[in-house]
Amino acid sequence: MAPTLDPSIEQPLRSTPLLAGLDRAAQDSLLWRFRSLPFESGDVLIRAGDRNSDLFLLLEGFADVYARAGDKRYLVAILDPGSVLGEVSFFDPSRPRTADVVASSPGLAALLPRAAYDELIAEQHPAAESLERAVLQAVSLRMQYTNEALAELLDTHKSGGLLDELMRMYQKEESP
Amino acid sequence: MSADVLASLAGLREAGPTALGQLAAQFESASFADGELICHEGAPADTLYVLAQGTVQVRKRSNSGREHIVAELTAPCFFGHVGVLSVTDRTASIRAQGPVTLLQMSARRARVIMRTGEFEVASPFRRALIVAMCQQLAQATAAVASLAVDANVAEEWREGDDEDGDAEDSILPDDAEERLLKGLSQV
Numbered sequence: 001m002a003p004t005l006d007p008s009i010e011q012p013l014r015s016t017p018l019l020a021g022l023d024r025a026a027q028d029s030l031l032w033r034f035r036s037l038p039f040e041s042g043d044v045l046i047r048a049g050d051r052n053s054d055l056f057l058l059l060e061g062f063a064d065v066y067a068r069a070g071d072k073r074y075l076v077a078i079l080d081p082g083s084v085l086g087e088v089s090f091f092d093p094s095r096p097r098t099a100d101v102v103a104s105s106p107g108l109a110a111l112l113p114r115a116a117y118d119e120l121i122a123e124q125h126p127a128a129e130s131l132e133r134a135v136l137q138a139v140s141l142r143m144q145y146t147n148e149a150l151a152e153l154l155d156t157h158k159s160g161g162l163l164d165e166l167m168r169m170y171q172k173e174e175s176p
Numbered sequence: 177m178s179a180d181v182l183a184s185l186a187g188l189r190e191a192g193p194t195a196l197g198q199l200a201a202q203f204e205s206a207s208f209a210d211g212e213l214i215c216h217e218g219a220p221a222d223t224l225y226v227l228a229q230g231t232v233q234v235r236k237r238s239n240s241g242r243e244h245i246v247a248e249l250t251a252p253c254f255f256g257h258v259g260v261l262s263v264t265d266r267t268a269s270i271r272a273q274g275p276v277t278l279l280q281m282s283a284r285r286a287r288v289i290m291r292t293g294e295f296e297v298a299s300p301f302r303r304a305l306i307v308a309m310c311q312q313l314a315q316a317t318a319a320v321a322s323l324a325v326d327a328n329v330a331e332e333w334r335e336g337d338d339e340d341g342d343a344e345d346s347i348l349p350d351d352a353e354e355r356l357l358k359g360l361s362q363v
């Protein structure tokens with residue numbers, strides 16, 4: 001029997017940036033392959049070092065992304081509905097998870113197992129291409145943003161004002 | 177040689193020999209000496225590169241105009257992929273660190289392969305570009321975390337700390353962090 005779609009995630013999934021650009025047929029081909037994952041605040045959705053290659057789509061709620069450095073960690077992203085997470089290990093299963101993702105509110109995620117993507121590839125299904133192109137665009141934007149942020153932080157780091165720079169960047173964004 | 181280099185890239189390892197051969201035929205090789213500029217921030221991003229041998233520095237200017245090394249890439253890996261996704265300018269400069277051998281393809285040709293190429297060629301190609309960007313994102317994230325530790329703005333963390341669900345103490349207003357950091361998922 002073919003798996004059926006969890007109705008709680010159908011509409012939120014269709015409106016995520018990842019799927020919104022796909023035609024109806026491609027959406028339908030992807031939707032039933034997702035599983036729903038309700039979560040509570042404090043739940044660890046992804047743990048750095050784990051070997052798991054599922055892709056997550058955040059549908060409701062918020063999650064924090066932490067990068068680890070020794071026994072310390074730093075908040076590098078706050079994810080909101082529509083965000084994709086887990087793309088590194090999803091597209092390169094040989095790599096363990098590279099950061100912690102911790103829910104900061106109750107919410108709902110949709111999970112796409114890597115095996116489902118392998119099936120799409122084997123079928124040469126257009127949904128595989130749509131998924132790849134959507135993730136490519138999202139990751140490219142993050143790459144640009146990350147390098148810009150890093151350059152600014154390095155600039156300030158040399159003059160010892162990292163925190164001041166974070167505040168200044170925020171205030172600049174607030175300016176008209 | 178080109179097909180062997182491409183076959184060593186994550187994402188392309190599973191591609192069949194025919195697909196690798198077709199892709200390899202689109203690249204030409206080039207060499208750069210130590211310190212030579214391969215591409216310049218702000219110039220048209222008209223070429224996709226594969227670093228076949230050697231190491232390159234990724235350098236980016238901050239708003240103040242100072243240039244920083246934001247990453248070092250070692251062979252084999254893609255770089256310069258921003259121009260493959262859209263017609264745009266370079267977002268960083270790349271400089272050879274030691275002698276470097278590259279494979280290069282016009283960004284326009286890469287776009288055509290990605291968008292209209294046969295599935296057996298285009299899908300592994302897209303996957304390899306995603307993996308390359310994810311790897312570089314992970315490196316940038318680690319650098320940000322390291323800077324945060326140096327600046328004493330990183331938090332102590334132990335296994336199990338998250339399970340209590342308590343709100344994190346923040347060094348910035350909640351909204352400030354959100355606006356600064358939104359969109360930086362690379363896990």
